[in-house]
Amino acid sequence: MNSPNPVHVIPVSTAQHQEIFLDVPARVYAGDPNWVAPLRSDTIKEFSPEYPFRQYGELQQFIAVKDGEGVGRIVAMVNQRLIEREQTNVGLFGFFECINDVAIASALFKSACDWLRDRALTSVRGPINFSTQNSCFFLIDGFDSPPMVMMPYNPAYYLNFMGQDGWQKAKDAYAYHLPLDKPLSPEFEKGYNIACKSGVTFRKIRTKGDDFTQDAIAIYQLYTKAFAENWSSTPRTQDEFLEQAKSLQSLVDPDTFWIAEYNGEMIGVFMSLPDYNIALKHVNGKLNWLGILKFLWYRRQIDQGRVFAIAALPEFRRKLVPLGLIYLGLQGAVQKGKPYKQAELSWIYEDNAPSRKLIEASGGIIYKTYRIYEKLL
Known part of the structure; x- marks a missing residue:
């Protein structure tokens, strides 16, 4: 120095x-x-x-x-x-x-x-x-x-x-790689059927106007409850969450973004996005008119997606809601006309045994590891 x-x-x-x-x-x-x-x-x-x-x-x-x-x-x-x-x-x-x-x-x-x-x-x-x-x-x-x-x-x-x-x-924490060319275990469809028989209903996220805002607010409330005990986690304000949600609104694929409800209340969600990094890689961090044109051109190459949260309120995990959400989300990804060949499920803390077990049962394999550090001052 x-x-x-x-x-x-x-x-x-x-x-x-x-x-x-x-x-x-x-x-x-x-x-x-x-x-x-x-x-x-x-x-x-x-x-x-x-x-x-x-x-x-x-x-x-x-x-x-x-x-x-x-x-x-x-x-x-x-x-x-x-x-x-x-x-x-x-x-x-x-x-x-x-x-x-x-x-x-x-x-x-x-x-x-x-x-x-x-x-x-x-x-x-x-x-x-x-x-x-x-x-x-x-x-x-x-x-x-x-x-x-x-x-x-x-x-x-x-x-x-x-x-x-x-x-x-x-x-x-880990990121899991999940190839989509292998059939999902029958246990996930079975879990979906059990959840339905328990009175749980499933639907895709709504992506237009006030309906999207209502869904985003409900997801914020669910997310805050479901992850309240996560290590080093603090809830964002609703304004923070909605600001990010609206920036992603046009990017969501509803076929791979599912909501679980019980008596009209949101009790679970499968949150995913197409991997827009494939297109963003070409814009060099700038969405000016040229960047937008490049983004629209290269987004046609997107053939993978990221699942960034599978959440359910604790009392509904026993009704196998997470299995039902995974079943619907992955079925939506492989239906005819979809480009997705693989998915990433990320991130999951190393000590989150229930989530890791669920993801590994779906066929996910760890392929990236991440770390948070600390020190005394």
Whole structure:
């Protein structure tokens, strides 16, 4: 760090700093065939003063600059909801990107940790972008293929950064690969029939107008209940959830997105999306007029999807609602005219034995591993 061209880590405080922050990933991943650039407009929105996280959280962005160019970035965050839930003064780091230089990475971590320490926090966990219901994890195994939609990706050398800087494993999670050319076990159709006989009804998500908004609100309420006890999890505000839901509204395939109801109340959901990363890979993070044209062209190549949640209220799991949802979701994916050849089910914590057992029974095989780290301040 005392070289003729020193690196400076500075807090983001100007529009110029923000541009440097946004430009860092393009430098880190230059030439990486698996990287999919995040939409620049989405990242800008996440750091606007109006973003809902600001209602209950505080953050500070940092950039590492060398010769006037960004070579790394990090964000330190205080999620007050997480602190209240865990009764622990834990801070977060996220949005980390860095060129392959341990000294620069350590300087970024130090800046983030010092900022958190100044706010009386005693430990730090990450990478977590605001909460685990948003983007989180470093990929630690499975670098040979691109990430599916809304999943993280990073260089393998990040693992060395964490080891060199004294970070410890907090928890791992898995992504499962599921080929769709093999028949599903008959137990899933049997589970669907049992759920129906118990009075549960199933339908596809509605994707138009007020009907979509009503379904999104019900999914938010169900999701918040079903995952209330998840490790390091804090519920997003309804506004946060709806903002993301509306950004995905036109991308949903209703044939692979199923809802379970009982007496008119939503009690389960099978949430999936086509893997739009296949198209987004070609837009370089910018949905301008050229990016939109490229997106529309390359979306025709999408032949896989990601299942990102299978949720059911606890009292309905005994009625085999999860099996019924998986049966319908996967049947919808392989019906005539659908392009899907494979699916990813992600992510599932390593210690979530019931979900792992269910996914493995459906034919899923672990093919990527992710990790959240932590350390004392």
